[in-house]
Amino acid sequence: MQSYSGTYYFAGRSNCCAALLQRQHQQLIVRSSEGEVLWQGSNFSTGLDLPGLATELHFDDGSYFVPDDVSLRLSVDGKASLATRLEQHKVAIGLSVLLVPLLLWWLATRGLPGFATAVVPYLPKSVSLTIDRQSMQILDNTLLGNSALPEAQQQQWRQQWLLAIAQLPEPLLFQPDIQFRQAKGMGANAFALPGGTIVVTDELVTLLADKPDALLAVLLHEAGHVQHQHGLKLLAQSTATTMLLALIFSDLEVLSEVLLGSGSSLMQAAFSRDMESEADLFATSALLVLGKNSSAFADAIEAISQQQDSGSMEQWTRYFSSHPSSRERIEQAKNQPAASTTPR
Template sequence: MVNDTLPLPHDMPAPEPAAPMPAAGVPARAFDGRSTRPQAVLLRFEAPTLLVLEASDPSAPARSYPAAQLRVGEAIGAAACPVRLPDGGTLWVDDTALARALRQAAGGVGPVARAIGSWPAVLVAVLLLVALLGWFSHSGAGQMARAALPLVPERVDREIGNRAWASIDGQWLRPSRHTDRCRALAERFDRAAVAFDARNQLPLVLCRRTAEGAGFNAFALPNGQIVLLDGLVEALTDDQLMVVLGHELAHVRERHGMQALLRQMGLLAVAGVALGDFSTIAAASMAGLQGLSYSRDAEREADAGALRFMASAGLPPRLWAEVWQRFAQEEARGGGGLPPWASSHPPTEERQRLVAPGAKP
């Protein structure tokens, strides 16, 4: 498991609620909703207005937002609290006192807590939960996750992915030694992914190495970022890496990351989804990312997607066997060693038996 290697935002000590607000502002992380890069900001709440200052240049003009236009998530333990801005951005606020003040000024808490104040809503929620419980025990977590998936807006996937990335990049992950090759590969993959399906929201391909070494693996985050680790980049040709990217692309397109989270979080997640309270999921899912792995069905789906992608990109079918053989060799050597949530490819016999279109069995 990865508890030791994956420092999470809510592991950070929360500032004392009683501490006075520093003159410059309270540090927080901001996502603009377009890029996956967090921005360090300072927050100053001068009721009824929230001022957001650049942490690197607090004297630059601040962005200001009326508190009434903010959507403030619920505080889950010491986890950072998400604050959605009217311009589509999101702030992650660690300071519980500030989060509480903003929540009050924004007109109260999220839809769940509001619903709890209303008896008919509670009754509906209880009936819903009873129905869900029956359905859950009858149909199993996997089917539930698949069924619940369309209820979760894709922005939740992005938010969770952004948050996961912010917590692992620079801590568990280090810059790649193959930046140029990686960039060229990413461009080639972009073109092939668009040709494969023009509706594709382009995944962002990044190369990194791990803090412990090069790392022999690839994984995709729920926000569509695909990460190739240096060990894999060194061991495979560009064509072979395209096969791996095709497999990860399918995980992204099918939202397997979110499916795995829903499966793992089970009923709680469904209740959150049903009641429209996604901030709970975003907060709780960071813990859920640990120990997460795709289901066998998801792997099968990703393999099928990769084979279709290969055919579309004109990649020779022999690459399929080459790639998984390479993974099998590495596993036999005891390589890989990634946490299960990032592990994208149990090189099963079943997978190696799959044959690319046009290849001789």
């Protein structure tokens, strides 16, 4: 007969006493220090099996026993649990030290981002529209100001661009909502939100005022981001990764911060090289469909790049205009084959 010392907690009472647990086959007997039988039977269950903590034995009458030996693991069938066996298996411990970090790395960099990207096309359009509305509220209260351009000029540009987009062979996922804003911290730039909102800064309109096709090319580039759902994919990827980290570190408050800060985090995230290439190809192909020269996009990049080099752009520009390899993109736009006339 095996015996284990510990503490017995009475059912429905706050008191306890030192006790001795005896096991014989499938039967357990709990005796007080005076030898009185406190509980006897085979109907019991074990509590959580946590390393370094004693495993409680819960009995059918509501009482329970806590052994003094924190390493003691008892089960109904007399066999050690899987968790206990793994804790004591040196090979399993060694493999976990190597494989768990690799698994977390794969989940953070490949698994969750890939899953999030695959889910994006199935999200209802209302999700993107809600993100646009809330993001614009945040940005208007922080980084953006009302446009100083005359309302008539804004309406003229807006009508020209919407007319050009209407001539594309395939409809866009979202009808563009073109907004003009003043953003001295961003300089000459434009950006798109997932639901079709395209924000054009006054500085960009001023910079490219004598190059209307270049200005149209920038708008088409941002429309390409919307068409390929780049912004929503980035947001889904970052949210999935943040949720993984929050669950690992048990900091669920991070989840609320993700939801509250989705607008600004979306704007601060740099599009990947592949995403930029897709948006570039969409813009140059659309220009050709509209009977314009694809080099207009190269003119836009060149003008914006020159302004960046002049130092007039401030720190926020690194986030909003993080479009890599400007020279390479200029060359690709100039060499766009005329056969590529379907925006995609």
